[in-house]
Amino acid sequence: MDGVTHTRTTRLERGRGALGPALELVHTGRAPTRAVLTSELGVTRATAGAVAAELEALGLITVDAHPTAAAGTQGRPSHRLFIADQGPVVLAVQIHADGYRVALVGLGGRIVATTSGCGTIPADPARILSEAVRAGSGLLRDSGRQCLGAGLAVPSAVAEPDGEALNPLHLAWPAGAPVRALFLQALADAKVPGVTEHVGFSGNDVNLTALAEHRHGAGRGARDLLCVASGHRGVGGALVLDGRLHSGSSGLALEVGHLTVNPEGAPCHCGSRGCLDVEADPLAFLSAAGRTPGPEGSLLKQATDLLREEYADASVRAAGELLIDRLGLGIAGLVNILNPDRIILGGLHRALLEADPERLRAVVADRSLWGRSGGVPILPCTLDHNALVGAAELAWQPVLDDPLVVLEGERTG
Amino acid sequence: MDGVTHTRTTRLERGRGALGPALELVHTGRAPTRAVLTSELGVTRATAGAVAAELEALGLITVDAHPTAAAGTQGRPSHRLFIADQGPVVLAVQIHADGYRVALVGLGGRIVATTSGCGTIPADPARILSEAVRAGSGLLRDSGRQCLGAGLAVPSAVAEPDGEALNPLHLAWPAGAPVRALFLQALADAKVPGVTEHVGFSGNDVNLTALAEHRHGAGRGARDLLCVASGHRGVGGALVLDGRLHSGSSGLALEVGHLTVNPEGAPCHCGSRGCLDVEADPLAFLSAAGRTPGPEGSLLKQATDLLREEYADASVRAAGELLIDRLGLGIAGLVNILNPDRIILGGLHRALLEADPERLRAVVADRSLWGRSGGVPILPCTLDHNALVGAAELAWQPVLDDPLVVLEGERTG
DNA sequence: GTGTTTTGTTCACATCGGATACAAAGTCAG
DNA sequence: CTGACTTTGTATCCGATGTGAACAAAACAC
Numbered sequence A, B: 001m002d003g004v005t006h007t008r009t010t011r012l013e014r015g016r017g018a019l020g021p022a023l024e025l026v027h028t029g030r031a032p033t034r035a036v037l038t039s040e041l042g043v044t045r046a047t048a049g050a051v052a053a054e055l056e057a058l059g060l061i062t063v064d065a066h067p068t069a070a071a072g073t074q075g076r077p078s079h080r081l082f083i084a085d086q087g088p089v090v091l092a093v094q095i096h097a098d099g100y101r102v103a104l105v106g107l108g109g110r111i112v113a114t115t116s117g118c119g120t121i122p123a124d125p126a127r128i129l130s131e132a133v134r135a136g137s138g139l140l141r142d143s144g145r146q147c148l149g150a151g152l153a154v155p156s157a158v159a160e161p162d163g164e165a166l167n168p169l170h171l172a173w174p175a176g177a178p179v180r181a182l183f184l185q186a187l188a189d190a191k192v193p194g195v196t197e198h199v200g201f202s203g204n205d206v207n208l209t210a211l212a213e214h215r216h217g218a219g220r221g222a223r224d225l226l227c228v229a230s231g232h233r234g235v236g237g238a239l240v241l242d243g244r245l246h247s248g249s250s251g252l253a254l255e256v257g258h259l260t261v262n263p264e265g266a267p268c269h270c271g272s273r274g275c276l277d278v279e280a281d282p283l284a285f286l287s288a289a290g291r292t293p294g295p296e297g298s299l300l301k302q303a304t305d306l307l308r309e310e311y312a313d314a315s316v317r318a319a320g321e322l323l324i325d326r327l328g329l330g331i332a333g334l335v336n337i338l339n340p341d342r343i344i345l346g347g348l349h350r351a352l353l354e355a356d357p358e359r360l361r362a363v364v365a366d367r368s369l370w371g372r373s374g375g376v377p378i379l380p381c382t383l384d385h386n387a388l389v390g391a392a393e394l395a396w397q398p399v400l401d402d403p404l405v406v407l408e409g410e411r412t413g
Numbered sequence C: 001g002t003g004t005t006t007t008g009t010t011c012a013c014a015t016c017g018g019a020t021a022c023a024a025a026g027t028c029a030g
Numbered sequence D: 001c002t003g004a005c006t007t008t009g010t011a012t013c014c015g016a017t018g019t020g021a022a023c024a025a026a027a028c029a030c
Helices: A019-027 A034-041 A045-057 A125-143 A179-190 A205-216 A282-288 A299-309 A314-338 A347-355 A357-367 A386-401 A403-412 B016-027 B034-041 B045-057 B125-143 B179-190 B205-216 B282-288 B299-309 B314-338 B347-355 B357-367 B386-401 B403-412
Strands: A061-063 A081-083 A089-096 A099-105 A111-118 A147-154 A200-204 A224-230 A236-241 A342-346 A378-380 B061-063 B081-083 B089-096 B099-105 B111-118 B147-154 B200-204 B224-230 B236-241 B342-346 B378-380
Touching (some): A019 A081, A019 A386, A019 A403, A034 A045, A045 A061, A089 A125, A089 A386, A125 A147, A147 A179, A200 A386, A205 A342, A224 A314, A224 A347, A282 A299, A282 A314, A282 A347, A314 A357, A314 B314, A347 A378, B016 B045, B016 B081, B089 B386, B111 B125, B111 B386, B125 B147, B147 B205, B147 B386, B200 B205, B205 B224, B205 B236, B224 B347, B299 B314, B314 B347, B314 B357, B347 B378, B386 B403
Parallel strands (some): A089 A147, A147 A200, A342 A378, B089 B147, B147 B200, B224 B342, B342 B378
Antiparallel strands (some): A089 A099, B061 B081, B224 B236
């Protein structure tokens, strides 16, 4: 009741095995109380209590002192479990077409602090990464929080196991830039407190969007989640299976941009024609609507603004419907291959879904085999800065897998 | 040394947690000795010894009395672990275009006994299933083995969670036939000893081929395994991820037959044109080679015979290359989406691969993004009766997950 | 108030696997 | 052939972890 006394370390270690799963439940908002924790973990109340006490002792969660009685329920009210107010954070970095954004992200995907900058030297990945990491390091110093890791999101396929950005199309980076190594180097140079050499992770931004939405957004509760999004140029996809990102044997899974959705379509750099990449991205939409891309605002912003503000216009509507049909064809192909529980859409595709939800769902259902798997729910992304939160998820993963190893390592190191 | 005395049941239960993983290692041939078991499980020699003793006491494995010294190694020779000679089996049933085949399958994918029959009434799934199960029941009686479950393979997509055959194209069955329920009913009617109501599983034959090859064939050791095969009509796909079949949220994943591989191709019943289903199956090959399907022998047999015996013929060779190119395009599309470790091909596609391995690999590499994931190994299936062995794998799975629960249940039930 | 229901804690206990020491069975060097 | 070395297998102790039962606490129902 009055806090663990810490006289015996043996006592502290109680429930170590269930610690990770328990933290993950709190992290994803599926364990509001110890009672729920008990049933979700499938353990006894004694164990759940010990686990919660342990997580509290580690400074990761807090248990409210005065339980609030839920209306209409009998029995003793549950104490609620919260993510600790001043708990540790991870550093998340996102590189995009216009620069970078960094954030400190706590458990539960909570953005504690964030800042951004424009990429003055977009052709030099090392420089922008080091600039971003320095900004993050500053945030960290100001916040006074403990840092347990770092994650990076880039708008490119990232090849495993070395973490090279294979197609940083709209960054003017050299193809094959070793972003993971550069990120680790930047972390080491900035001497970010708490970030040791083995806690830097990186991934494709759509992958990380999917991960974030799965844990904290529209994908919560789905077992197999497919995410499709278009940000600037091209189309990206991602798949979460059983709570884990599926990035394939060399990190190159879900490169969905080259599904054929229009056999008579425009030629694509891949050698084929009518690929999703060139038929369903912001530029394709602007062209279809008869607009010329302007100099200000990203292609995504111009396209989504047009969709949201001028959908009554016949040419805009026709362009929207054309893109919905093509996107639907691509998604139906993916549904036939992957048969996911749920699909979430980001970027331009989210705007297309919101402009005419029924049309997209109808196209997907129509082109899916036997209609059954075509009934899959299609939802828009819900989180702000989801790629950033996803990058943080990568960094949190070791803690969720085994909180003690990471935190004890911090303590002793 | 001289067998467990069973005086204390507590002794018997030693190492229960590691029992399933250990059995799986022996089952898949990855644990020839206790020493290997120790390292593969990541436990101490003491635990591995206890686990092996427990598996032996359960009658699942045997340990040889006199260890054979491996040449050129120092130290005490290891006793080898074998799958028990007279251990339990599962009943596997496969329905195909020409009838059925049943087998008793032991651990390690070993076919202990098998028989087959032709489907006299192909339009009536209940009747052929009951005939097959009766044949299996006879095999079981003759063998005197204990039976721990049953599995069924059908040449159709099987929808979860109810197990309906959605497209039994070449069986003349009604679409949507509840094959799982019918199979369970047939098992109950035949009163197959040891097969209780909850141990009947069913799945698509290509899925089960992939599972069998992953465990015991060309897919061994792969983490993410893609299988593509064409038997009679159409093309099927399957995916094994982390040792588990990925069949999607409603069992309809990997319906790869409707990937577009020839935009100007023949119309498909799905409404599109140039689908893999109609461009790369045995009928497509025979047509491309200018042959008319004859009345005797399945389409698959006619096609593979032609490929193997007359590949020197210019028209056959041209047809083969045409199909390889289309198949390669389809596989490249899948590689871009799934990025598997390894690909295995069955049926006609296996024959195509064997006719000209380099051409297929070159096409896949050429059409895969960045070449990297195009370097994925492509291999032919290696097992006999692989769908049957895969059906058995489904039935073995509960035993591999927890041998004690299944075997204790048998004992007490 | 007195029961009932649900939540949380304490404590004894069983289970599981690790660590260590020891025993066994071979190779290798002389 | 003998002894040193290497590797495998076993016995035993012990710590880590979670269960079960009993008890206590905090609400509602009457």
